[in-house]
Amino acid sequence: MFSSKPGPMRPLLLFSGLLALALAGFAWSLASGSLEIGWRELVTALFDAESGLHARVILELRWPRAAAAFVTGALLALAGALMQVLLRNPLADPYVLGISGGAATGALLTLLFGIGGLWLHGAAFSGALLSMLIVFGLAHGRGSWTINRLLLTGIVIAAGWGAVIGFLLALSPEQNLRGMLFWLMGDLAYAGTPLTGLVVLLAGLLIALAMGRSLNILAHGELAAATLGVPVATLRRLIYVLASLLTAAAVTMAGSIGFVGLVVPHMLRLQGVRDHRLLLPAAALLGGSLLLIADTLARTLLAPRQLPVGILTALVGVPVFLLLLYRSRELHGREG
Amino acid sequence: MARLETSQLDIHIGAARVCRQLTLQINAGERWAILGRNGAGKTTLLHTLAGLHRPDNGVVKLDGEALDTLSRRRIARQVGVLLQDHLDAFPASVMETVLIGRHPYLGALQWEGPDDYAIARAALHAVGLDGLENRNVATLSGGERRRLGIATLLTQDSAVLMLDEPTNHLDVHQQIRILDLLKTRSRAEQKTLLLVMHDLNLALRYCDRFLLLFGAGETAQGNADEVLTRPILERLYGHPMHALHGPRGPVWLPE
Numbered sequence: 001m002f003s004s005k006p007g008p009m010r011p012l013l014l015f016s017g018l019l020a021l022a023l024a025g026f027a028w029s030l031a032s033g034s035l036e037i038g039w040r041e042l043v044t045a046l047f048d049a050e051s052g053l054h055a056r057v058i059l060e061l062r063w064p065r066a067a068a069a070f071v072t073g074a075l076l077a078l079a080g081a082l083m084q085v086l087l088r089n090p091l092a093d094p095y096v097l098g099i100s101g102g103a104a105t106g107a108l109l110t111l112l113f114g115i116g117g118l119w120l121h122g123a124a125f126s127g128a129l130l131s132m133l134i135v136f137g138l139a140h141g142r143g144s145w146t147i148n149r150l151l152l153t154g155i156v157i158a159a160g161w162g163a164v165i166g167f168l169l170a171l172s173p174e175q176n177l178r179g180m181l182f183w184l185m186g187d188l189a190y191a192g193t194p195l196t197g198l199v200v201l202l203a204g205l206l207i208a209l210a211m212g213r214s215l216n217i218l219a220h221g222e223l224a225a226a227t228l229g230v231p232v233a234t235l236r237r238l239i240y241v242l243a244s245l246l247t248a249a250a251v252t253m254a255g256s257i258g259f260v261g262l263v264v265p266h267m268l269r270l271q272g273v274r275d276h277r278l279l280l281p282a283a284a285l286l287g288g289s290l291l292l293i294a295d296t297l298a299r300t301l302l303a304p305r306q307l308p309v310g311i312l313t314a315l316v317g318v319p320v321f322l323l324l325l326y327r328s329r330e331l332h333g334r335e336g
Numbered sequence: 337m338a339r340l341e342t343s344q345l346d347i348h349i350g351a352a353r354v355c356r357q358l359t360l361q362i363n364a365g366e367r368w369a370i371l372g373r374n375g376a377g378k379t380t381l382l383h384t385l386a387g388l389h390r391p392d393n394g395v396v397k398l399d400g401e402a403l404d405t406l407s408r409r410r411i412a413r414q415v416g417v418l419l420q421d422h423l424d425a426f427p428a429s430v431m432e433t434v435l436i437g438r439h440p441y442l443g444a445l446q447w448e449g450p451d452d453y454a455i456a457r458a459a460l461h462a463v464g465l466d467g468l469e470n471r472n473v474a475t476l477s478g479g480e481r482r483r484l485g486i487a488t489l490l491t492q493d494s495a496v497l498m499l500d501e502p503t504n505h506l507d508v509h510q511q512i513r514i515l516d517l518l519k520t521r522s523r524a525e526q527k528t529l530l531l532v533m534h535d536l537n538l539a540l541r542y543c544d545r546f547l548l549l550f551g552a553g554e555t556a557q558g559n560a561d562e563v564l565t566r567p568i569l570e571r572l573y574g575h576p577m578h579a580l581h582g583p584r585g586p587v588w589l590p591e
Contacts (some may be wrong), residue, residue: 031571065496084426085426090426098353135497144590209445210445211444213439213444214439216432216436217429217436217439220417220422220425220428220433220436221422223383223388223419224419226388226408227386227388227412227415227416227417228412228437228440229407229408229409229410229411229413229438229439229440229441230408230439231407231408231409232408268428269427274426274427274429277434277447295417297575
């Protein structure tokens with residue numbers, strides 16, 4: 001079955017490569033930091049519970065952060081790939097419909113009132129859900145749910161959140177601004193243990209895999225998909241809600257980390273991975289690995305100073321994105 | 337029982353009427369042509385018969401069951417549609433595209449098996465696209481893409497095949513080749529064909545039943561002798577028509 005599949009990259013090779021990248025990313029991330037841990041010590045620390053300080057640094061500090069980075073990246077890449085199919089637009093990202101704006105508004109409100117902590121996560125998630133519901137409701141309007149109406153509604157709502165965020169920043173006392181800016185740029189320092197995120201990711205991945213073939217068909221247009229037996233309206237709502245929840249979970253953990261959701265699916269598409277049954281899990285793995293690597297860079301590059309990881313993904317993401325855009329004239333020459 | 341039937345079908349597009357109280361009975365193995373001017377509503381009618389468009393009134397029944405009570409998947413196993421245009425925002429290979437015709441038969445987590453690949457390859461062969469399996473669809477010519485659409489339809493292997501202007505982008509040889517292929521399949525496997533056509537002479541050559549849309553809701557149906565007469569055709573197209581005597585019967589020419 002696999003061997004007869006066309007395409008330049010065989011699934012087995014693709015997934016072994018991605019798994020190796022993820023493992024290497026974890027090993028590097030766990031070994032890097034202010035306390036130098038050699039490879040041998042890393043292995044001892046991981047497999048021998050009695051090994052003291054190193055093991056505690058790794059298990060209590062670095063492992064939760066590495067896991068949070070991986071899960072966040074995976075969530076964003078998966079959400080981005082889904083949004084791109086939903087909107088039939090290769091340039092869509094998880095934030096295009098305003099989810100992150102809602103989350104940011106919620107988070108900034110808690111920071112403004114100085115309550116932070118768990119409240120911040122709760123408020124960010126509520127803001128994301130609120131934004132999702134507003135766009136969902138308004139995009140329906142009185143007529144049907146067309147892609148353009150959804151896209152325009154989302155973009156306008158995102159712009160609205162942008163204004164609210166600006167307003168909150170203008171109101172905030174100076175000492176709060178730094179935390180707010182870090183949150184807006186995306187930062188994993190306060191992510192905590194990514195258990196909820198992991199559950200959302202695994203559930204989302206399972207649902208996405210079951211929708212995989214329908215997504216392939218949806219990419220050929222909604223009418224064509226309907227003639228092939230895809231319940232288009234239901235599927236679209238499901239994709240929208242799923243992508244929104246994945247995004248909300250990611251944004252709640254780490255703020256608005258840019259470019260992972262936009263660029264990762266394209267990196268895979270450029271390698272000839274087009275089948276969503278492969279693309280979606282591959283995007284999750286690659287997105288997780290890349291954000292993990294970016295976050296390790298973010299906390300070691302200017303150590304002891306830590307950068308918000310969003311800055312690094314954007315610094316890498318902007319040139320990659322521009323390159324993709326430049327090449328896309330050939331790739332998407334006939335986009336509809 | 338008719339394969340596809342309508343009763344009292346009313347369809348509007350905005351303020352324009354496509355048909356009024358249309359009653360149709362389309363049987364297995366029949367080959368229908370839908371004729372009419374631009375904007376008369378041929379495509380909308382075809383989409384209504386495929387359950388893609390909800391009529392303002394009346395019902396469409398597939399094998400005796402109302403379309404709006406059937407799932408899309410169930411309909412897709414019986415009715416395949418070649419749309420007028422294709423969209424592709426994301427690149428796909430020829431094989432990937434033709435395999436989507438198997439979708440109605442596969443479970444959510446099921447992958448295409450050797451049988452599905454065999455059906456897809458046979459369909460590509462039937463339309464003369466062998467050897468292009470790994471080509472990016474975006475690099476195909478208009479005619480090749482049209483034939484790829486028809487191959488996908490054959491892969492879907494439905495009892496009813498609806499084709500919206502199937503000969504678009506095809507050269508003369510390919511037009512005949514594709515329509516011959518469809519007619520042969522229709523005869524051998526009792527497949528019902530519904531073709532939206534602009535070429536009256538091809539319609540006459542390949543179809544045995546005709547549905548004419550005059551606009552403003554007026555329709556006519558019947559065989560060639562009944563409805564393809566000079567006064568009716570002149571009214572249908574709003575253009576003077578001439579019949580020449582060809583080797584296979586009349587050949588219609590616009591004045």
